[in-house]
Amino acid sequence: MVEPDPLVESYPLVEPNPLVELVETTNAVNDMVSTSSTSSTTVLRPVLAAVQRRRSHSKVTALAPTRAELLPLVVAAARVPDHGALRPWRLLELRGEARERLGEAFVAASTCEGSDAIKLAGKPLRAPLLIAVVAARRVSDKVAGWEQDAAAAGVAHLLTLLLNDSGWGAMWRTGPFVRTAPVRALHCLEANEELLGWLYVGGVPAGSKPGVRMSINPEEFLTVL
């Protein structure tokens, strides 16, 4: 029996957003792999189901998870594989006028003027909440920087999945200004830190369709040495 994680216990997971209709998996192959049989019952494998129905939402509504709703998801995302448990990442919430300051930083980093600058400044306003993902490399003899970045990226992937699974729309975005001086300064990055982009988060619009994705041939992607 696995002991409950006290951190997860203290941050109970949020209820799913009722705006989201859970998408039933209709594909026969998916059905085959998303269930497992016990002696008397068929059990849905919830992680596999969540991954299968995940999608990014480029358009979201003005609803956003509260900080209190985000915290248990951050606890869960921190369970990502992490060599040496260095926690080489941190996240920043940008809401309200903080998003405007990000738009100003984009413009400062660009050569845009006039209507182009106004358009660029409005980019961060596409979602009510942006979560900046910062890779924060720790000093380590054992764990290379790239390994630490992989853990940080894993946190972002898990968090988008968890947000999606909780009924929120999310999309990981970067753009050409993510690693520019004005953007670095806005996020108060230390010398050991780099931005990996922002998770744009908001409500799922009513009538939003399930994501469409070309299925892959796993034989091409999983070979044997």
Ligand SMILES: Cc1cc2nc3c(=O)[nH]c(=O)nc-3n(C[C@H](O)[C@H](O)[C@H](O)COP(=O)(O)O)c2cc1C
């Ligand atoms: C590191 C990273 C940066 C990304 N940056 C952008 C971006 O700036 N603009 C964009 O349209 N998609 C970007 N994407 C892709 C979207 O997050 C998303 O995966 C893509 O639109 C496909 O949608 P799907 O996740 O529903 O398949 C990025 C993805 C990753 C992992």
